[in-house]
Amino acid sequence: MATLKDVAALAGVSVKTVSNVVNGYAFVKPENRSRVEQALEATGYRPNLGARNLRRGRTGFLALVVPELVVPYFAELAGLVLRAARELEWNVLIEQTLGTREGERDTLAALGPHMIDGAIVSPEALEARDFGELAPGIPVVMLGEHSVDLPIDHVGIDNVEAARTAVAHLVGLGRTRIAAIGAHPHRGTAAQRLEGYRLALADAGLPVRDDLVATALNYHRRDGAEAMARLLSAPEPPDAVFCFNDLLATGAVRAAAERGVRVPHDVAVAGFDNTEEGAYGLPSLTTVAPDKAAVARAAVDLLHRRVEDPQRPPEHVRTPFSLQVRESTGGA
Amino acid sequence: MATLKDVAALAGVSVKTVSNVVNGYAFVKPENRSRVEQALEATGYRPNLGARNLRRGRTGFLALVVPELVVPYFAELAGLVLRAARELEWNVLIEQTLGTREGERDTLAALGPHMIDGAIVSPEALEARDFGELAPGIPVVMLGEHSVDLPIDHVGIDNVEAARTAVAHLVGLGRTRIAAIGAHPHRGTAAQRLEGYRLALADAGLPVRDDLVATALNYHRRDGAEAMARLLSAPEPPDAVFCFNDLLATGAVRAAAERGVRVPHDVAVAGFDNTEEGAYGLPSLTTVAPDKAAVARAAVDLLHRRVEDPQRPPEHVRTPFSLQVRESTGGA
DNA sequence: GTGAAAGCGCTAACAC
């Protein structure tokens, strides 16, 4: 593996000159430049990024910390972050926390301050203020939970409004016993979506009934199915359900079908995230569609600016969303 | 950020001693050990992995190169590789090639020899022998395509047998016009699955009809839907379809439903990959289930052994699979 | 057992 020194020796110049050429420094004598370029070609030189970064004090890596890659929303997001990061010459280290507090803590601690230039974190259990302590000195951009009061960069949609929009759509269908699946004691986004749900019901003059709010400790298909089964066996089952993500909604639809309850005829179902899976389901899923590409771009961009200038005041970027109406709330 | 030198100064010993303690070297005078440990604690020392690796000549990173993370199979696989790698103290760099030849070439070239200790590659367009040239000197483990004749480490299931098993199941249902979706001019796995399809038909004494073999240039839901639509509008539509992955199958089921063709009554559908999405679909999907955890473990393990000993002969690991029979081929 | 010092490959003062 050729080093700068090798190239310099071959070209008959100093390492400095080679370094200048490699790094695109403008003022190099044309003759030297071409000799160096030839030597570069001949040796197949590739810079050792590790050494370069050691010297520059940066790593060239960015960490993307998500609960689980099997959750389609995070898989899609990860793909988009990968693309956005590549444009800024960042490599992405993806870490899974499995949604536990320990997972999130350990992950950030293990990455430490040397491994990465910064992190984009989609926290599930941890709260924003924890990050200051866990990752002292490492730039972090938070995804999801909107905590305007904390001094940390943040990207996300307006979860309250998004949920409110979705539930208003169910109200508009004439449904009156509208349930929610996904309440969670510690998740900020869950609290916000629940708030939006409550507001939409209040807007319509409908009561908020505790028996129609189903908790889900995880947000997988199985949890949605279980919650739906519980709701449907209650004395007064719902005629519509707003699920806090598409996975829960998929499980809910499945549970309904297994009991012979028709979607949307007997119960309309709306989800959240607009994963591609939902668009192809039977029925296809009505869902809140966050602009995931915008989230990814904003997050990478924000992190980049923070790395450049650690002193700048924290910023809260609100990305757009829309409601995708499909079969699961279509017709009567 | 404390360095080894800082710790040494605080403990009143040399960097060597600190290094010995940090790296768990056994023979350190107990007194010094405890002083160092205190200093370590007091400074909150964290080794600079970049520097360590520069010195050791390794990077601590492994690249996982996949076509796209939005494909659930790869998302699931990536999650499992992440876990397996963590046990060997490897960080994982995930790269998306988007399934193009350029993407695969550029990715490996960009990673270069310094960034990573090795790569686990799931090639779509590239063939195994390309990797030798692209990534000279960097250890590579191939996933998927089984090319026993090439001198490269490889992990995968027996695609021919797996496809044959799935199609035999459709034959066992009494179906006679069995189609295949997913033929592809350049993909090794596609060729192998097509071969298994042919063998199963031959086993049953059924003819292989070209009009029942649908090509799919991509393996997304949309492609499955399009192929199914084509098959169903033919003069003699199929009564069963074997799709080369679950995404194609999901699209195929959707396309059938849109035309009022019932699954499995009118047409039975089987997929490949056993993604969780298929288990919750309506109908749930019969599918070939590769042992993904075994694939991930074997790949990381194989790569580890190759890094330790670059001279060892290439190995081909065959991981198990099973057939998950569900609603999409259930009943008559 | 421990210390001094070289050196991994690179960048960036600083000198010329």
Next chain:
DNA sequence: GTGTTAGCGCTTTCAC
């Protein structure tokens, strides 16, 4: 414009 050289933080001979 280009060469010399120190040093990023670490591991590791080689002395002692």
